[in-house]
Amino acid sequence: MPTSFLGSALRGTFFFIFGLWWSVRYPLKYLRRKTNAENQPSYGLRRVEVFEGAVKAFFALAGILVEQFVPSGPHLMLYSPKTHSWTDLTHWHYTTMYLFFLLSGIVDVVSHSPLKLPLGLDRLSLSVALFMEGLLFCFRNYGDAALDQHLHSLLAFAIFAGALCVLLEVFLRDHIILECLRTSTFLLQGSWLWQIGFVLSPPWGGPGWDQTDSSNFSFLTMCFCWHYAGALITLAANAAVSRWYVSPSKPKPLWETQRCVTSYENRASAWSRGCWKGGGRLGAQHPS
Template sequence: MGNFKGHALPGSFFLLFGIWWSVKYPMRYLCKKNKNVCYVASMSVHRRIDIIEGIVKAIFALIGFLFYYHVHGREMLDIHVHTLLLVAVFGGSISIFLEVFLRGNIVLELLRTSLCILQGSWFWQIGFILYPPNGRTQWQLDSRDNMMFVTMCYCWHYMVALLIMAISYAIVSWVIHTKLKRIDPLEMGLLKSSDQAQETEEEL
């Protein structure tokens, strides 16, 4: 990861997954409350997605151990930006651990989602700080003023992550409630029957 692209690539990966989760979990939560308007995919598709997401969740912990040893012997600002990254990584790991015991908890899922988005955007920020593209001015890595500014930037990144989640939740909620208003009584009855059939399949 000793260049800008080495930080931008994993940053894009975590950003995409975080944005995907910011849509998926609100949709699943709201669909449970409004089963009659949600067409749920087959169980096999859900299992494949869960396997992929399980791998991503495991990466959280691995990256944490990687960066714990990645910062030894580096400049002060370099250590600081990676330490802030570890806050997001280990926060996500703790959330994943708690989800083992509290499956389907929307609060933990949204917490993990926000930390995943934060991790992705912060990877990009680290790339801009340590390896400025296009020959831009290098940051002073031993400046305490820069450390304070970077800490403030980290808080801004998390606020943006929360804003993205709020927008996603609002859009998903609006779509579901819009569909609910358009369903006629006959279609509502068919959907109820479909829901009952799906619940029976899950019990089996």
């Protein structure tokens, strides 16, 4: 079954949203921890982890339901006794991928619950989910669609790079370099899945790119590098904004400055009225 634009775009959005969120969250967490010299995660950070895991599990569950129960989906039927063949393995392929991300989201939530699971289990479950995703894409049946295989082979680079980063985070917790590298791979996955949708199934209709043109292979490999450059630029821009946000010397907003000036003027006026009244009373008590 050929790749659909909508399915590829939805999967890309899933990864891009997480990458965009992490590109703000991790630099902000690092800068705040560096400024406040606090190495222990606060209760607020644990709540963020739980919320993040819940969102991941929700998206993954929604993906499973969509893959299974769209009109052309298998509707939970893996093998057809009528045709004596497997039923739409492409949908089952993506269902399996979402299943591991669903498990990863559940582990995220449980890891920060009172059960107190071993530290790093949440990162390990995410690493396993990414490895399974890469495995499924590597051994997918592409048939004669050489360009399709090339696009997903490039995607596998981003997947396995992210899986390796998360695996290292099991042992190097809260390492900002690994967190940023993982974030960049998620941004790359998200944007590249959108690119795959545009190449193989253009949203405006018509056939996809020529599967036999060798120049398409060269251009898309170069385009993959551009996507990663864009991911790094996005990460750097959000990190710069986070740096400005936590900077102690940043200028105050205009409304806050105006409020301070108004408050000062009110206090000065009240003090002046109090002094005048006090002087009048003193003059009445001590006439000349």
